[in-house]
Amino acid sequence: MQNMTKDPKQTISKAVQEAFSSVLGEQYKDANPVVRLSQNPKFGDYQINGIMGLAKKLGQNPRELAEKIKDSVDLASFAESLEVAGPGFINVTLSLPALITLCEEMDTDSLGVHKSEDSHPIAIDLCGVNVAKQLHVGHLRSTIIGDSLARVFERLGRKVYRENHLGDWGLPIAKVLENLLSTGVDLHAISIEDLNTAYKDAQFIAKDDVAGLETAKNISAGPHRITELEEQNAEAIPAQERAKSTLVRLQQGDADLLSNWEKLIDCTMKEVYVSLDLLNVKLGPEHNRGESFYRDRLADTVDAFINAKLSEEDDGALIVRFKDRKRPLLIQKSDGGFIYATTDLAAIYFRTQELKCDSVIYVVDARQRDHFKDLFDAAALIGWNKTPDGADVMFKHIPFGSVLGDDKKPLKTRSGSSVTLSSLLDEAIARGRAEVRRRSEDEKSQTHGMSSKELSTIGRQIGIGAIKYADLSNDLVSDYVFDMDRMISFEGNTGPYIQYACARIASLLEKSGETSFSSRILINTPQERLLILKLLQYGNVIQSVAQHLEPHLLCLWLHELTGAFSSFYQACPVLKVEDEAIKGSRLRLSELTRRVIVDGLDLLGIEVPQKM
Numbered sequence: 010m011q012n013m014t015k016d017p018k019q020t021i022s023k024a025v026q027e028a029f030s031s032v033l034g035e036q037y038k039d040a041n042p043v044v045r046l047s048q049n050p051k052f053g054d055y056q057i058n059g060i061m062g063l064a065k066k067l068g069q070n071p072r073e074l075a076e077k078i079k080d081s082v083d084l085a086s087f088a089e090s091l092e093v094a095g096p097g098f099i100n101v102t103l104s105l106p107a108l109i110t111l112c113e114e115m116d117t118d119s120l121g122v123h124k125s126e127d128s129h130p131i132a133i134d135l136c137g138v139n140v141a142k143q144l145h146v147g148h149l150r151s152t153i154i155g156d157s158l159a160r161v162f163e164r165l166g167r168k169v170y171r172e173n174h175l176g177d178w179g180l181p182i183a184k185v186l187e188n189l190l191s192t193g194v195d196l197h198a199i200s201i202e203d204l205n206t207a208y209k210d211a212q213f214i215a216k217d218d219v220a221g222l223e224t225a226k227n228i229s230a231g232p233h234r235i236t237e238l239e240e241q242n243a244e245a246i247p248a249q250e251r252a253k254s255t256l257v258r259l260q261q262g263d264a265d266l267l268s269n270w271e272k273l274i275d276c277t278m279k280e281v282y283v284s285l286d287l288l289n290v291k292l293g294p295e296h297n298r299g300e301s302f303y304r305d306r307l308a309d310t311v312d313a314f315i316n317a318k319l320s321e322e323d324d325g326a327l328i329v330r331f332k333d334r335k336r337p338l339l340i341q342k343s344d345g346g347f348i349y350a351t352t353d354l355a356a357i358y359f360r361t362q363e364l365k366c367d368s369v370i371y372v373v374d375a376r377q378r379d380h381f382k383d384l385f386d387a388a389a390l391i392g393w394n395k396t397p398d399g400a401d402v403m404f405k406h407i408p409f410g411s412v413l414g415d416d417k418k419p420l421k422t423r424s425g426s427s428v429t430l431s432s433l434l435d436e437a438i439a440r441g442r443a444e445v446r447r448r449s450e451d452e453k454s455q456t457h458g459m460s461s462k463e464l465s466t467i468g469r470q471i472g473i474g475a476i477k478y479a480d481l482s483n484d485l486v487s488d489y490v491f492d493m494d495r496m497i498s499f500e501g502n503t504g505p506y507i508q509y510a511c512a513r514i515a516s517l518l519e520k521s522g523e524t525s526f527s528s529r530i531l532i533n534t535p536q537e538r539l540l541i542l543k544l545l546q547y548g549n550v551i552q553s554v555a556q557h558l559e560p561h562l563l564c565l566w567l568h569e570l571t572g573a574f575s576s577f578y579q580a581c582p583v584l585k586v587e588d589e590a591i592k593g594s595r596l597r598l599s600e601l602t603r604r605v606i607v608d609g610l611d612l613l614g615i616e617v618p619q620k621m
C-alpha cells in the first residue's frame with residue numbers, strides 16, 4: 010500500500026504507473042496517467058484519463074487496455090472501486106476510511122504541505138525601486154508577486170533571499186545629486202516630491218540629442234542600454250559633465266557627497282516603506298542590496314569575462330557576443346564606465362557563487378526581457394549557472410504585464426502622468442473603508458456597532474486585499490485592467506469574496522461555543538466528500554505554484570475551495586444538526602477549511618479580517 014499522507018492523485022498516479030509497467034513493460038513506467046479530480050461524484054472521485062492516448066499510440070483497443078490496467082492496479086484498501094467508463098476512462102472511488110484518514114492527517118500544522126528536500130537557497134529579485142523616484146504601479150506588481158513567491162518557497166521550507174536591487178548608484182543618481190546640490194536645497198528637509206522634481210529636471214537638463222539613441226538602435230540594444238548610450242553620447246552638455254564628475258567623486262568615496270547620497274536614499278526609502286507597510290509585504294531595510302552594493306565588484310566581474318576570453322573589444326567598449334544572435338551584451342563602456350548589466354552580472358556571481366542559490370528569480374516588467382536573456386546566457390558562458398557544489402542554477406525572469414486603465418492603455422492619472430503607488434493604495438483603502446462602513450450600518454452585519462478604528466483596519470485589509478488578489482489572480486505575463494469596482498466586490502473571483510467567506514466561517518465557529526475542533530470526521534453527503542477532496546489538493550497546489558511560479562493557480566484554487574465550502578454549507582446544516590457526532594465533524598471540517606484559506610491567503614500576502 011502506498012504512502013497515504015499525500016494528495017490521493019499522487020497515490021493513484023503511482024499505482025497506475027506501476028500497472029502500466031507490468032501490463033505494457035518497463036518502458037511505460039513514467040507514462041502520464043492523467044489523473045483528475047472528477048467533476049461529478051456520479052463518476053467517482055477521480056478519473057484516470059491517460060489510457061486512451063496510450064492505446065492510440067500502441068494501436069490497441071482503449072477499453073480493453075483500460076480493463077487490463079484496471080485489473081492490475083493495486084490500490085488495496087485505498088480505493089473502494091475502479092470502473093472502466095466511456096471510451097476508456099477509469100473512474101476511481103476512494104474508500105471512506107481512506108478518505109477520512111487522509112483528511113484527519115491533513116489537519117495538522119503543515120496542512121498537508123510537505124517540505125522541500127532542496128537545501129539550496131533561492132534569490133528573488135523584487136521591488137527594485139530607483140532612488141529619487143516614486144514607486145509606481147510597476148513596482149506594485151514586482152513587489153507583491155515577488156513577495157508571494159517568496160512566501161510560497163518559505164512555506165515549502167526553502168531559505169529565500171528577498172533581493173531589493175535598488176537603483177541607487179550610477180549616473181542618474183549623480184545627476185539628481187548634482188542638481189540638488191547646485192540649487193542649494195537642504196537635503197535634510199527634502200521630500201520625495203522634491204526629489205522627483207529634481208530627477209525630472211536633471212534628466213531634462215542633461216537630455217541628449219538623437220545621435221546616441223540612433224547608435225543604440227543600430228545595435229538593437231535593450232531599453233536600459235538605450236538610456237545608457239543616450240547618456241554616453243551626450244558629452245557635449247555641461248550638466249552631463251558636472252553629473253559625471255559628481256559620479257567620479259562618489260565612486261572615489263568623497264565623504265561629503267556620500268553622506269548626501271545617503272540622504273537621498275533615506276528620503277526615498279522612507280516613503281517606500283510606508284507603501285510596503287500598507288501592502289503587508291515582508292520587505293524591509295534588511296532586504297536592500299542595491300546597485301551600490303556591487304560597486305566595488307564591477308571591475309572583477311569584467312575581468313572574469315576578459316580572463317575567460319569571453320569578451321571582445323568593440324570601438325573601445327567591451328562586449329560579450331552570443332552565437333545565436335546579433336545583439337551583443339555591453340559590459341563596459343568605451344570611457345571605462347560600467348553599466349546596469351555589469352552590476353547585474355556581479356549580482357549573479359554573488360547570488361549563485363556566494364549565497365549559493367540554485368534558483369534566481371527576477372520579478373521585473375516585460376520591457377527588460379532582452380536584458381535578462383543576455384544576462385542568463387552570459388552567466389551560462391562563464392559557468393555561473395552552477396553553484397559551487399555543482400547544482401544547476403535555474404535563472405528565471407518573470408516578465409509581468411502592465412496595469413491598464415479603462416482605455417486599455419498603461420494606467421495614467423487624468424493629467425497623463427503615471428500613477429504613483431501611494432495614490433493607488435490610498436484609493437484602495439478609501440474604497441475598502443467605504444464598503445465596510447456601508448455594510449456595518451446593517452444591523453445583521455458582523456461589523457455592526459464596531460468602533461471607527463476597528464472598521465478602518467478592516468477597510469484597509471479589504472482594500473489592499475482586493476488589489477493584491479486582483480493582481481495575483483491573473484496569469485502574470487498578461488496585462489490587466491485596473492477596475493476597482495470589480496476588485497472590491499464581495500462576489501466573484503475577488504479577494505474580498507474569499508476574505509468574507511473566511512470571516513463567515515469564523516463567526517459560525519464562534520457561535521458553536523467550541524474552542525477545539527477534533528471530533529472524528531464523518532462523511533454522509535456528497536458535499537462533505539467533495540469538500541474533503543478539494544482540501545486534500547492543497548499541498549499539491551502549493552507545489553505547482555512553486556514549480557510554475559504562478560500565484561494565480563493558488564487564487565483559482567482558493568476560489569474553488571470557497572465554492573466547495575459554500576455548497577457544503579448550503580447542503581449540510583452545522584449548528585442545527587441534531588447528531589452531536591455529525592455536528593462535531595462538520596465543525597472540524599469548517600475549521601480546517603478556514604485554516605487552509607487563512608494559510609493560502611497569507612501565501613498571497615493577504616490578511617483576513619476576523620469580521621467583515
Ligand code: ARG
Nearest residue numbers: 134137138139174175176373
Ligand atoms: N531598478 C530597475 C528598474 O526600475 C529594476 C531592477 C530590477 N532588478 C535587476 N536585478 N535588474 O528598471
